[in-house]
Amino acid sequence: MDAQESCSARNHTWIAEAIRRLRADANRSADTHLHVFPLPQEWEIQLYLKDESVHPTGSLKHRLARSLFLYGIANGWITETTPVIEASSGSTAVSEAYFAQLLGLRFIAVMPKSTSPEKIELVERYGGECHFTEIPLEIYNEAKRLAEELDGHYMDQFTYAERATDWRGNNNIAESIFEQMLCEPHPIPEWIVVGAGTGGTSATIGRYLRYNRYLTKLAVVDPENSSYYPSWATGATDYTTGMPSRIEGIGRPRVEPSFIPTVIDLMLDVPDAASVAAMRHLERSTGLKAGGSTGTNMWGVWRLIAQMRKTGAKGSIVTLICDGGERYPHTYYDDGWLRQNNLDIAPYEKTIERFLETGSWEAPAN
Ligand SMILES: Cc1ncc(COP(=O)(O)O)c(C=O)c1O
Numbered sequence: 001m002d003a004q005e006s007c008s009a010r011n012h013t014w015i016a017e018a019i020r021r022l023r024a025d026a027n028r029s030a031d032t033h034l035h036v037f038p039l040p041q042e043w044e045i046q047l048y049l050k051d052e053s054v055h056p057t058g059s060l061k062h063r064l065a066r067s068l069f070l071y072g073i074a075n076g077w078i079t080e081t082t083p084v085i086e087a088s089s090g091s092t093a094v095s096e097a098y099f100a101q102l103l104g105l106r107f108i109a110v111m112p113k114s115t116s117p118e119k120i121e122l123v124e125r126y127g128g129e130c131h132f133t134e135i136p137l138e139i140y141n142e143a144k145r146l147a148e149e150l151d152g153h154y155m156d157q158f159t160y161a162e163r164a165t166d167w168r169g170n171n172n173i174a175e176s177i178f179e180q181m182l183c184e185p186h187p188i189p190e191w192i193v194v195g196a197g198t199g200g201t202s203a204t205i206g207r208y209l210r211y212n213r214y215l216t217k218l219a220v221v222d223p224e225n226s227s228y229y230p231s232w233a234t235g236a237t238d239y240t241t242g243m244p245s246r247i248e249g250i251g252r253p254r255v256e257p258s259f260i261p262t263v264i265d266l267m268l269d270v271p272d273a274a275s276v277a278a279m280r281h282l283e284r285s286t287g288l289k290a291g292g293s294t295g296t297n298m299w300g301v302w303r304l305i306a307q308m309r310k311t312g313a314k315g316s317i318v319t320l321i322c323d324g325g326e327r328y329p330h331t332y333y334d335d336g337w338l339r340q341n342n343l344d345i346a347p348y349e350k351t352i353e354r355f356l357e358t359g360s361w362e363a364p365a366n
Contacts, residue, residue: 011079022073022103032055034177035049035286035321039356046317047317047318048184048317050319052320052321053322053324055095057094057095058327059091059094059249061094062098063165064165065096068164069096071160072153080105083108083147084152085146086107086143086154087158089112091249093130094122100128107126108128108130109128109129110131110139111130112132114136118329118330162199162200162258167203167207169208172204184316186316190216190316191219192217192218192219192319193301197252198256198258199259205218209263210263217266218263219264219265219304221299222269222296223246223275224271225241226245226250227241227253227254227255228251228255229267231259232261241254275299276295277349278296279291279294281352282298290325291322291325291327295332297319298319301317302351303361351364
């Protein structure tokens, strides 16, 4: 066997072991829970929360990170000596650091200098390195530059999220939801409500619904300053706001490649104060402590349930708990941070509480 043959033989051995480890990790992980949020029985509407915060790395990005590594290895882009680089200050970097450690690979997260110490600590806990840029929007080019310099692989979640995730099944998030709904009064939900960061989650769910011929509609919520809602509403696929979102994980200054507007039935723009209000209300009413993007989902859910009540529709609605609230002690759970950001959540909290007491929806005046 010549040098080249032994090199590719060694490479195939590494690939086989890497895939085994990724599959073993999936096999060791139980599926994430589907909680019931209790609503007044006479409404005949059931609300379910898919809790992605219980993944080993604490967010819905655990699924994406595993898919991106499988996709990179299967494509031959990642081998046993490839440094892996990602442009992310959030959940994705944490989950990718975990899988890089599992595979014995170097991982570098390129993130803005302003990233929260909690997120930096989480990436470093899994052996990841954090590489900072002064300007938030520079993270993409810097990640690309670093990958070239180190002969590494730029994971690029914003481009590959929609491609790396199997939308037909393979235990994707949609398949898991429908399996867990099987014994419920309305197993086929009226709505599934999610947010969009890369757009990968909404693309996967939207495609899965169509592929399985479900009449379930997909609603995507969007925070302030994001380009997704105005892009979807106007059809301008290159819409840019150039501004960062205050709700971590969702909302983008530009329309990302993995955002597939054509699988979305409805988009809802959600004020940031409403997101935080709904997030805090969730904790008060269920004890489930989640992050800001879950609050955005919940506000969207309340608006849709109000709509269903108005039209007399019965049925079920599903949304996601995207990550845990323990990651946000210095922002969404800090009244000082709310004041600094001029976010008055009281009117939105009142709207939710009054709605659950009386069934009538009175949105706060703008
Ligand atoms: C906390 C949180 N919520 C929601 C999302 C949105 O998911 P997606 O990127 O699949 O659109 C993200 C994505 O990073 C996230 O970190």
